[in-house]
Each structure stands twice: as structure tokens, then as C-alpha cells.
Amino acid sequence: MKDIENSMNSQNLIENWQQVSRQMTQACEHSNRQAEDVTLLAVSKTKSADMIATLAQRGQVHFGENYLQEAIEKIETLKEQPECAGVVWHYIGSIQRNKTRDIAEHFDWVQTVERGIIAKRLNDQRPAEMPPLNVLIQVNIDNEASKSGCLPEQLPELITTIKGYERLQLRGLMIIPAKTDTNAFARTQQLFDAIKQSHPKLNGWDTLSMGMSGDMEEAIAKGSTMVRVGSAIFGERN
Numbered sequence: 001m002k003d004i005e006n007s008m009n010s011q012n013l014i015e016n017w018q019q020v021s022r023q024m025t026q027a028c029e030h031s032n033r034q035a036e037d038v039t040l041l042a043v044s045k046t047k048s049a050d051m052i053a054t055l056a057q058r059g060q061v062h063f064g065e066n067y068l069q070e071a072i073e074k075i076e077t078l079k080e081q082p083e084c085a086g087v088v089w090h091y092i093g094s095i096q097r098n099k100t101r102d103i104a105e106h107f108d109w110v111q112t113v114e115r116g117i118i119a120k121r122l123n124d125q126r127p128a129e130m131p132p133l134n135v136l137i138q139v140n141i142d143n144e145a146s147k148s149g150c151l152p153e154q155l156p157e158l159i160t161t162i163k164g165y166e167r168l169q170l171r172g173l174m175i176i177p178a179k180t181d182t183n184a185f186a187r188t189q190q191l192f193d194a195i196k197q198s199h200p201k202l203n204g205w206d207t208l209s210m211g212m213s214g215d216m217e218e219a220i221a222k223g224s225t226m227v228r229v230g231s232a233i234f235g236e237r238n
Helices: 010-030 049-058 068-078 097-106 116-125 152-163 184-198 216-221
Strands: 039-043 062-065 088-091 109-113 133-138 168-174 207-209 226-229
Touching: 010 039, 010 049, 010 216, 049 068, 062 068, 068 088, 068 097, 097 116, 109 116, 109 168, 116 133, 116 152, 116 168, 133 152, 133 207, 152 168, 152 184, 168 184, 184 207, 184 216, 207 226, 216 226
Parallel strands: 039 062, 039 226, 062 088, 088 109, 109 133, 133 168, 168 207
Antiparallel strands: none
């Protein structure tokens, strides 16, 4: 394998990943939750395919990518490597209409659906031979003008729309809260639970993606089932 990156060797990378995994386990213990109930999504944007392969060999399964063309190159590079056969790819970047076909054809999950037209295009362009595309709705929980996501009051209509698509599997919600909002995680958990109660036939509603490197302990305490960690594992972005 080629040199991982000038800024980090493979041993540093593995130690960082192990440390994050321990922190997650401890956070689950403090919240009386099972460690297996929370998934670690390693955010590998701008990082090399070699780094992903190194962690995949150690058992990391889920990887998140923001930049579509870069991600597709890595997916194509790694799909022939046996140690990466079980890798699950999440698209966590913004979605324009001209990106939907590539996302639908290459990813297992999309965490940033916020509009009905995007959901329709992903459904229509998902290859029939692939399993349904797992979808999270990104919620702009703080109504920040600078952030993507649908508003909480727009959720019912979008959920109804996505439920009608056979090539999509609606799994839950994703948020990127304002740094100053100390209640965003709790409010999102309440929203998530309310949707589950009001849609009892919504099979697969099981994922609450919230929490990153700096706040994953708090997010886990408030019910997160998936934390998105990049810099604490891979180091600062290039």
C-alpha cells in the first residue's frame, strides 16, 4: 500500500479511530445505552482511498463523503479490494439536481435529502438491480439561512412523498445544529420520536444522525444512532 498521507501514518490513523471508538463506547455507557446501538460514520472527504482501506481492514464499515466526483473515484478504486467489500457509502454533501443520478448509482445511503424533487429524482434514477437507497431527511433544526435542510413544519409533506417511492427506504433524520444551540439534539430526538408514533407503518424508521467530533457525547446522550466523525479520525482536512 502506498504511503497513507504525509501528515499521518497508518498507525496514527488506527490509533485515532480506536480512540474515537472508545469515546463512543464510554458515551453509551454513561447514557445507559448499548454500544452497538450507535454507528460510527467515518467522514473521509478529502482523504485518500488508502486511508479508507486501512480502516476497513480494521473493521470500520460506514464512510461518509461530501464531494461527489472525489467520492466516486474512491468507490471505484476500492470496490475491487477484498477488504473493502463490506464498505457502506454515505453521501452527506449538498445535492443539486445534476448530481442525483451519480448519487443514486454509487451510494448506499443519502443523508441530505431536503426536497421532494430530489427524492423523486433519486428514486427514478436508482438502478433496479440495486437495493432501495437508504434516505435521511436533513432538517434545518435552527432555521439557519446559511444551512441546507427542510424546516420541521415541512417534514410531514416530505415524509409522505418519500414513503411513496419504491426505490427509496426512509430511515430517519440528520441535523447539523448551530454551535450556539444547546437544545437542538433534544428537540430533534422529540421530533424523531413524534414521527415514529404518528407513522406506525413507517418500516425502517431507525436512524438519527447527529453529533460530530466535538459533540458526539452529548448527541449520544440525546438519542443519536449515528455520529459523523472526520477530523478526530483522519486529522484536519486538506
